Amino acid sequence: MIRWVKFYLVVWGVAICFVTSAFGETIKLATLAPKTSSWMKIFDAMGREIQEKSGGKLKIQFFPDGVQGDEIDVIRKMRAGLLHAGAMTSVGLGEIQKSVLIFQTPRLFHNYAELDYVRDRLKTQLDKAFEEAGYILLGWGDIGYYYLFSNHPIKSIADVRNPNVKMWVRVDDLVGIHFFKTVGGVGVPLSVPQVLPSLYSGQINALVVSPLACIALQWFPKLKYMADMPLAIGVGATVIAKAKYDKLTPQEQQILRETAPQYH
DSSP states (O other), rough: HHHHHHHHHHHHHHHEEEEEHHEEEEEEEESSTTTTTTHHHHHHHHHHHHHTTTTTSEEEEOOOTTTTTTHHHHHHHHHHSSEEEEEEEEEHHHHOOOGGGGGEEEESSSSHHHHHHHHTTTTTHHHHHHTTTEEEEEEEEOOOEEEEEEEEEOOSSSHHHTTEEEEETTTTOOOHHHHHHHHHOOOEEEEEGGGGHHHHHTTTEEEOHHHHHHHTTTGGOOEEEEEESOOOOOOEEEEEEEHTTTSSSHHHHHHHHHHHHOOO
């Protein structure tokens, strides 16, 4: 009887392997990017090319609009195997590898040429650091220059300290939290999905974000002013859990490695 049980288990295991091989792999990728944004149009194009190149064996299932939660929630789900990949800003990337946060130091980089110069020369170290943490970097896709948006004119540090200025501070954003503690303004910690209703309720009336994100996330109708000095360049990247990446065939890994950076 025991021998027959073992025999059936072996047959069942072989059958599962055959089915997985026949139908391929699906990568579940979550992002805060809105479904109708230019970011998702690029992601969709990337997904179609990857599926085409793999003969339909490798597919990407996207979860846009933050439906899987903020980036820290996505990372927790990736660690649990519920999700496989995520398009992250520095907050999510910093949760995986804190060294990335150096790129978000305010006013450290004044343009993309400076950022790219440093990041390109750190590529080997960054790839290794993320892989040791259990993730594969698929490509850097930055958010844009970060500006200060508000409902009150802000021209100086004193204006930021005005008690009427209620500044959004992103939960788990270590750089942002430290920055506003140093400046001494009124910071209101919220996750990204909480920002829009908080703008309409008046809980916050100022924030730091890129113009493209401000429009794509529909925050702009509740903000009247934009400071003309960029505070930083918002870095972003897409990562896949190494555990999922290792399940792909060498050919699928190569397709992913070659295609993803082009779209990023």
